[in-house]
Amino acid sequence: MNENGALTKRIVKESARLQQEPVPGIDAIVDEHNPRYFKVIIDGPSESPYEGGKFKVELFLPDEYPMAPPKVRFMTKLYHPNIDKLGRICLDILKEKWSPALQIRTVLLSIQALLSAPNPDDFLDADVAEKWKADEKGAKAIARDWTQRYAHET
Amino acid sequence: MGIYYSLTSAFSSTTETNHINVQSNSKTKKRRRRRHKQNHLLNRFFLGSKHFFTNTQPHTCLFNDYYYFNSRKDELNPVHLQVSLPETNQSSIIRPVQCTIAIRRDSLKLVHCYDDYYSIDFIFDVDRPVQIFIYFMAHEVYTNNNESLSYVTCKKSSNLNTFKQYYAFDRPAGHGQIFSSIPNDIRLPLSVLNENHHNCTIKTHVYPIVIVCREINSRLNKSPSTICGTAITEHTTATLASCPTFDQYHIVLATIKLLRSNEPVSTITSDRVTIVLLNQQHIYNGIVFKLFEIYSIENHPSKSAKTNNDRRKVSKGNQPLIKVVQTSKIHENEPFLDRKNEIDVIKKSSSDFDLVLNNAHESTCVICLTDTRNVLLLPCRHLCICGSCAENLKFQSANCPICRVPFRALLQLNALRCRKHFLINHEYSDDEDELMYESVSLIDALNLATSTTKQLHKTDCNIKHSITTNDIKYFCSEHAV
Secondary structure, three states: OHHHHHHHHHHHHHHHHHHHOOOOOEEEEEOOOOOOEEEEEEEOOOOOOOOOOEEEEEEEOOOOOOOOOOEEEEOOOOOEOOEOOOOEEOOHHHOOOOOOOOOHHHHHHHHHHHHHOOOHHHOOOHHHHHHHHHOHHHHHHHHHHHHHHHOOOO | OEEEEEEEEOOOOOOOOOOOOEOOOOOOOOOEEEEEOOOOOOOEEEEOOEEEEOOOOHHHOOOHHHOOOOOOHHHHOOOEOOOOOOOOOOOEEEEEEEEOEEEOHHHOEEEEEEOOEEEEEEEEEEOOOEEEEEEEEEEEEEEOOOOEEEEEEOOOOOOOOOOOOEEEEEEOOEEEEEEOHHHHOOOEEOHHHHOOHHHOOHHHOEEEEEEEEEEOOOOOOOOOOOOOOHHHHHHHHHHHOOOOOOOEEEEEEEEEEEEOOOOOOOOOOHHHEEEEEEEEEEEEOOEEEEEEEEEOOOOOOOOOHHHOOHHHHHHHOOOOOOOOEOHHHOOOOOOOOOHHHOEOEOOOOOOHHHHHHHHOOOOEOOOOOOOEOOEEEEOOOEEEEOHHHHHHHHHHOOEOOOOOOEOOEEEEEEEEEEOHHHHHHOOOOOOHHHHHEEEEOHHHHHOHHHHHHHHHHHHOOOOOOOOOHHHEEEEEEEEOO
């Protein structure tokens, strides 16, 4: 279909640009079998408990993309109030605040920003959020520990 | 500038695209403004599958949130200047609106002369000779039951300021002309703005700077009128002719603001004042059109930008000519130069969404990243998507991709360019529109001043070409939402 052709063109363009001008700290690789599936490695932002970690993220572009948001999930375990045990992410632009003007690049940047600025008020994992609110220092220590333990695999 | 065709259908059909009355103004460099009108020839119009009766429901107007000063009820209605339009019962009308004057919005700047005195510069494009009137501290007056508009300079209360408040100049036709006030000896003492006398605020319709550009009609060679609007009354008969023989006016209302500074400086230094454009109007056929800026029409870098000629350099300049200022922070009641109400300079790429736009290629649709943007979203005025994505978007979303404001209408703007070189080489044909006009991308058309000149230099060096109103036509159609 013509319409889908145009939308695929966008995906091709975005992929090409991600290759040509990679985002610093973010490494996105297209799956060789599925151009809609991306394997991403996000570096933990500096001055955050996730610093030094390499977090694996999978990103899938549904058929409706860019009218619908991409589906993004963390594959690496991490301690974060807005990310649950299954790696699902609570981020407004991946849900109701999605806009077709946003791109893969901007989504990944937003996720990286979420790591630097956790929002325990709009939590996804209640236990983590409670801990984060009650004892931020302790929570950050756990996050740092988890980063050491899970996000440093080679 | 260009010819603008507008078409009004009185009955909307499901199969047919509704065309509506919007004219577009063309041809400046960076940011484009555009005028929208609510009522050109009929007392109602259709937009967003809704009827808008301009007289009975002024507040359903698409743009009511975007008027700077909503307190005035007459803002929402076009103001008629003693010209009664012919009543019409026709179901559909195509009538071009031919705009021959434009003051480039971004080019307006304040120039420091000496001491307390400032003057103004701007760039303008005109197809015909014009008279330029500049008023300082002028009062906007609607007289005869709102049927005529005029500007009257305020009486000076302070004897200290014996400055001239009114200037008039003649200028020939030509595009990209620079109006510089220094050789013309225009001076505004800034201290006059500090005096809060006479209740001189915008609320009382007093504007510190008013620029009126009036087309000089060759057929109606009257002496310059000091009051805008009065001249129209003499020529009411001319308005019925199909070609626009009536006067056109282009009006810029501006004020001066202080920029916020970090240090607690008490003095007003020359780099702390800036000019803020409040309102831009075009009076055509006795109707006042407010001009609005369209967002995301930047002068995208042309592929052959390196071969630019002198004219391009002049018009482009190296520095931004006006500081972008958040106009919403201007309050109607405050004195013009009040230190308590200093404003912040907003950098053009301050918002995160601008980042999105900068990442994309400037002129391509933000959704498909492929086609040229040519659909305008209303009321937010973001030109960010292409026609096919607009068709797609309206079924899947109700919000603007850039600002997430719900859109009420999608307007596709198409530009046609006259093939001048075609006429030179070929016989004239009846099939005028197909042969003489080629469609160009909207953004190219808006930036055509340079590209056409370039192109013609290449193809035909002997012909001196200047772009006039007849070179570009704009058509506007609506994607029914």
